[in-house]
Amino acid sequence: MLDLPTQEPISDLPHERALSSIEPATRGVLFDCEDFQVVRKPGPSSFLLITFGSLGMFNETGSLADGRTFWGQELADAPGFAAIGFIAKSRNWFCSPSMEKACKLAATFAAVFETVVAYGSGMGGHGALRWGRLAGAGTAVAFSPQCPVDPALHTGIEIRREHVPQFSFVFVDPALSADQGHAALLAAAAPEIVQIPMFACGHESVRAFATATLGAEMLRLCASGKSDAVWDLANEARRASSIRTVELAMRAIARHPALAQRIFDKHQGRFDPDQKQVFVSALSHTQEQSLRALNSIRHIERPLSGTGSSPLMNVETPRLVHLHIPKTAGTALRAAFEQQSNGALRSFSHWDESEFNAIDPASYDFYSGHFGYHTASRLGGDIVTVLRHPVDRYMSVYYFWRQLYNTGVERSLNTELAARFPIEEFVQIRDQPWLIEEFENRATFQLAYGSSLVHRRQMRLDGLTNDAIFNMALRNLDGFKAVGIQEDMTRFAATIKAAYGIVLDIQKVNVTEERPQVRDISVATRRAIQDWVYMDMELYQQALRMA
Incomplete structure (x- = not known):
């Protein structure tokens, strides 16, 4: 049995409670405060696992912090690992003035173990990288870590090189643009972090190591710093996993x-x-x-016989690039272009901006995607876009996500949050990076450069203020060949006809089946949505003058 040190109380805040000592065989609360709880589990092994809870450590009534439960406890139990578990009491990304004290307390217990690994997924993955070293870990293992990006809510928890343990591994599915974006931010902050690709494993890539034996082997390899061996084991695990x-x-x-x-x-x-x-x-x-x-x-009128060739295929007509802001009739617009050409149009569309990076622009006549101006300008040709009233677009995305979740088409964190929280509560969630990426002045950032977290961070590192970003978006928009307003697609079709001689019949496609109108929600909820989209509101007013 390991001899654990006696720790004098380190708390000097009335809402904190730290144990002055703990018996070696005792399982219970090591530290407790209003923001999080720390639980200790003894074990016969010389291996200590320090876990940080994910967003999944909540149920309908709130946090699962009960003095005994912690994330990853099944993995710790099977091989006899000792464990210390940090459990957040809200979705706060372990942003708390008490974290440093709790980590130092954990480090005093960690000091007697031969191997100490910090471990987490999602929010917990970020926690393992940010706080693991301070808590005494020499290794951090993070699955699909999510970086909080709202400086008003999460201060002092950004990750720098001096924060991460000596051996740090990030497991991520490269096909998920949001997760890969978080991983890219971490790589820029701490280049020594080793990234392990978990292709086709989704956000919950940790489930590829679902068995205790496989999970324990992964942790031991990471602690040894053998990145090649970790890579090989990850490949074997994901190929054998049902989640893939x-x-x-x-x-x-x-x-x-x-x-x-x-x-x-x-x-x-x-x-x-x-x-x-x-x-x-x-x-x-x-x-x-x-x-x-x-x-x-089938009800769209075809060109008369002898006029079936597409004007888009003429040598004189430039390439068209449709910068598609989500839920602005983009799918319907693309379908109209494709149908007008009788199948002759070489069209490429994808929701993931990274899919456009390796494409030769000359390979297609028409591009459409949720990419930003940075990618659109690289593709070349005439850029077109459609804007929608920002409050209405916010509501359309929210109710579309609910529909995707309820019909089983998409079960992601975004759609689950939309399904779980009524819109009055959903608009108050400001601590979720993916929601920031989708809603916080999405159109403005997308038209200025790009709306992803990576693009937003890059603009900030370049010293761009909100005013500068807004003016970039406005200048770029002024140079577009056609700017449409979803509420008046007939006028947009007329603009396209005047510019290219193309007659578009834009049908409604991909419409959310059930949703209230803007006028049906409360004034307070509308005001909360406006707080998300205040730059988009001004941009929309400018676009009305251009359309």
Whole structure:
């Protein structure tokens, strides 16, 4: 049995409680305050696991901090690891004036162990990297770490090189732009962090190491600093994991439903009952949407015989680049262009901006995606876009996410938050990076340079203020070939006809099935949404004059 030190109380705040001593065989609270709780679990091993709770450590009634529960306890129990668990009492990213004291207390207990690893996922992954070293860990293992980006809410928890332990590993699915964006920010802050790709494992890539034996082996390899061995084990784990099979099937639904069905038919045994229900519901919903879109397309008038060639294919017509701000009739606009060309248009579209990085611009005539001006200008050609009243766009995204979650088409953190919280509560959530990326003046940042967290951070590092970013967006917008307003797509179609001689019949596609109108929500909720989009509101007013 290890001899643990006796620690004098270090708390000097009335809302903090630290134990003055703890018996070696005692499991219980090591530190407690209004923001978080620290739980200690003894174990016979010389290996100490320090875990930081994820956003999943909450239920309908709040935090799971109960004096015994902590994230990763099953992994700690199986091989007999000793453990110290940090559990947040709100979604605060362990942003608390008490964190330094609690970590120093944990470090006094960690000092007697041969191997100490900080471990977490999502919010907890960020916590392991930011606080692990101060808590006595020589290694940090972070799965899909999320970086808080709101300086007003999260101060003093940015990650710098001096914060991360000697051996630090970040496991992330490169196909998830948001997670990869967080990983890129971490790599810039601390280049020594080793990134381990978990292709097709999604945000919950930690589930690839679901068994205690595999998880313990991963932790020991990380603690040894053998990055090649960690890489090999991660490849084996993800290939063998059912989460990869389920993720591949779910990702294929939107664009390749037949492939999704084949994966499901071949590997049904890898889907648990809930996953089967979600997959079947999502595939059915997507097929119904495709059928409705096809039926609407069949009613679009075709060009008369002899006039079927697309004006977009003429040598004189430049390439068109559609900068698609989400939920601004972009899918309908792309479909209209494609149908007008009778299939002759070489079109490329994707929601993920990274998909456009390696493309030769000359390969296609028409590009459409949720990329920023930085990518749009690189593709060359004439840029077009459509704006929507920012409050209405916010509501459209929110209710669309609820629809995606309830129909099983997408089960992500964003859609789960939208499904769980009514809009009156949802608008108050300002501590979630992905929501900031999607809602906080999304149109302005996208039109100025890019709306991703990486792009936003880059603009700030370049010293750009809000006024400078707004003026960039306005200058860029002024140079677009066509600027439309979703509330008047007929006028936008007329602008396209005047510029290119193309007649577009823009049908409604990808419409949220059930949602209230802006006038139906309370004044307080509208005001809260306006706080999210105040720059977009001004940009929208300027766009009305351009359209």
